[in-house]
Amino acid sequence: MKSICALVHRPDRDRAFFQRYYEQHHAPLAARLFPFRGYARNHVDMADGFGWDTISEFWVNDPLAPQRVIEGPHAAMLRADEDRFLDRTRLTPARVEEHVLSSGDPADADGRRLAVLLKATADALAWGDPAMAWGRDLARRRSGVVLDILIDRTSGFPADAVLWLAGHDDPGPPPDGIAARLLRMHRHETDMTTNHSDFDNEGHA
Template sequence: MSKSICALVHRPDSTRAAFQAYYEEHHAPLGARHFPFTRYVRNHLTDGDDVGYDTISEFWADDIAAAAALMSGPVGDILRADEEKFMDQTRIAPAGVEEHVLSPGAPTGPDGMRTAFLIASTVPGEGWREAALSYGRSFATQQPGVSLDFAQSWGTTAFPANAVLWVPGKAEPGAIPEALAIRRVTARRIETPAEQLISAV
């Protein structure tokens, strides 16, 4: 199974609240009906640092690249027509993901909330990756449900981070390694039930 993520934002003539409501009521069910996802999650941002987006979605599939390629055909036409109704399509920022589950467990607190630490490298080369993993493990030793996604942008609009650290509940950043720059947001996590995904049919 492979994974991708995508950062999304409302049209300039709309609002975050309207965007997130339309996404849940209309766009997410549409996507679930047309893509062979094995899991599908929306993280609707509620507060924290201004990262310029309203929602970070997560998609899993047996072959995520093949699922994404459906956007080049009739399925893509259907989804893009719906995106026009509520989304700033010029700022869609998809990325392929290398997922590391650092401590298995529930991905949110009891209230359905989680924290996303958007990580950027401040040093050249790949050394920052080990710093990010070490930073993530510092949370994973304290609680279950922590994961780290290394992101590789797919589109012309770059995903707004090199990696995302997901921590259940509302977490504080603590001591940040020198190799990393971090922005913190909290999000309401909503996952489509497995029985509503076409991969389960």
């Protein structure tokens, strides 16, 4: 199972502090507490008017495992660390259906990645077909193309789907019936094979 989440700095901080604290302090803590199969943060570089600083990606084998950590004995410590840098009232998590459309690194050699936020402007039942066709067309020319389609489109996440592309190159106009917003980001991924040394995967002492 994969989920994504948009996160933003607390009101008395700024984007630079948020992203620095996330990488240096919170991400290592979360990687030790949660039984993630994969864990990556995509930090916004340039996005005029976008209301969040980062879109994180989480992969788990057991969809109930993160909730057990959140409700477990380390919950207070985790919440206190979150309060140091993010606005928890504006967390926007979403479960997604992940489609890997071409193999390859998810970011370029400099860690640059493009998130194309897709919103349906036409029939909600039919919008996914052109989005998938667009992604597959791009995947014929680019590596590392992934399409995440939200399972619940009422979650508050600022898109109906996210098309992920390596690098910062503009993919061109979207198909009819879809609005696209480009976010230029830098991606950071945790090697989960080297974590969970301080706590076990369920967060129990």
